């Protein structure tokens with residue numbers, strides 16, 4: 001089979017693949033992009049967008065259900081899940097169609113091929129009966145739900161994120177296996193739609209990669225909401241039951257747990273989509289978990305092949321995938337040597353309370369051997385949170401003690417994903433705690449909590465700094481103002497044309513107030529002693545001579 005030649009092959013049309021392909025096409029390169037139905041990313045089809053859609057509707061139901069605590073009486077929510085799913089699907093279909101239309105519009109440079117890609121050489125790929133060849137290949141095949149080795153799992157109808165968000169009825173009792181962000185987000189959403197929810201998690205905490213304090217607060221919030229959480233229990237077996245499904249789990253110390261529910265949601269992690277790619281034919285390394293290892297340039301071990309997005313197992317979040325694609329594209333096509341900087345790439349978990357995190361956790365920073373200081377404030381100290389009645393939460397900053405460089409920020413509480421953004425800016429700029437501590441926000445906002453936490457920590461680390469008034473002009477502006485005050489202005493009339501003139505002694509500037517247009521008479525005057533300055537009248541061009549203390553200049557010619 002003769003190989004069709006392209007400038008680049010992109011495998012996967014998700015968040016990472018689409019960005020790499022569109023950048024290459026915009027630059028005039030011929031690209032083959034291989035995709036699988038449904039077209040587009042996990043984010044749009046079965047990930048971020050549908051889950052955040054359901055989470056939002058679930059929150060509306062929750063607000064209605066709990067409105068009584070704000071002295072607003074309601075008769076309780078009647079949730080039409082089928083209606084919500086239809087609306088969600090219509091929105092996703094529109095997004096997908098838009099993406100597909102955009103891709104087809106670039107058909108002169110972009111060849112879309114529907115099928116399963118597999119390598120047949122280091123720079124050759126086969127798909128749908130075609131062989132393609134390119135010097136540059138971007139692997140962006142994403143991940144799929146992991147199905148753990150639970151006995152009997154294939155004998156019960158197990159939901160994943162790909163199917164749970166299509167349910168047209170509220171499950172009576174949803175049993176969730178797993179305690180990461182997908183388990184928590186979807187578990188809480190269904191609780192708010194009206195399901196009983198039980199979460200069985202093998203780790204010691206929900207969302208165990210977050211700060212331990214953050215996970216603990218989430219567990220307390222879930223308990224208050226009536227979500228049953230069993231941590232430190234590994235699911236071992238499932239079987240069908242009269243109610244629907246029965247799950248058997250065990251703790252390390254031998255405690256047995258049996259949970260029965262109407263539906264089972266498995267959310268125990270995600271596996272990179274690499275097994276069908278025939279990576280050994282390309283000479284590509286692959287990790288035991290299926291991920292393709294990359295360096296900071298997004299390069300694999302094979303020159304000319306980059307692995308971007310979830311498939312490399314680094315930071316599986318939409319905006320990170322897009323950044324990885326940009327780095328790989330620039331390195332592959334523009335001859336750059338960009339390294340990805342992950343220090344300011346944050347993420348969020350859209351539970352209620354919401355979780356957001358950027359940079360290092362306290363433990364990670366200490367593990368790097370840094371001398372770390374930590375500031376922590378709970379949301380009950382934030383007036384806006386009190387007003388909203390949402391005081392469950394905390395803010396935590398991790399800084400390097402001596403330099404006060406901000407290393408990490410972690411928030412659980414209302415609107416955490418938005419609140420964390422300032423910290424992302426500061427960390428990205430290698431900035432300090434002071435940047436947040438000394439910026440005055442608006443009252444009353446949740447953001448004041450971020451500012452207040454930073455200031456509290458600054459008070460401990462540098463009390464004198466924290467005492468200074470905050471809204472004063474920065475040093476360089478102070479300096480400029482001082483100079484301005486020292487500048488002597490002389491006003492007089494030009495003896496030749498009678499225009500009203502003003503001479504600034506320090507800068508040697510002449511202002512023709514008659515015309516209202518300030519002009520610099522002669523830049524060289526700036527350095528001249530002002531005892532005797534020569535310049536031209538900006539109104540009549542007469543040569544003038546100003547002597548110090550003289551009100552009226554003399555005409556020199």
Ligand SMILES: Cc1cc2nc3c(=O)[nH]c(=O)nc-3n(C[C@H](O)[C@H](O)[C@H](O)COP(=O)(O)OP(=O)(O)OC[C@H]3O[C@@H](n4cnc5c(N)ncnc54)[C@H](O)[C@@H]3O)c2cc1C
Nearest residue numbers: 012014015016041042043047048117142309310316317318
């Ligand atoms: C339930 C859920 C909620 C999420 N919520 C968020 C969130 O709120 N915020 C956030 O930042 N991230 C979130 N994510 C993660 C986010 O969706 C992913 O990080 C992102 O979509 C990954 O993009 P990608 O391009 O790497 O892969 P994908 O978007 O998965 O795209 C990979 C594409 O490659 C295709 N493919 C795979 N193998 C082949 C092959 N052999 N040949 C051809 N095509 C192939 C796949 O079908 C897929 O279309 C969520 C994920 C899930 C599952």
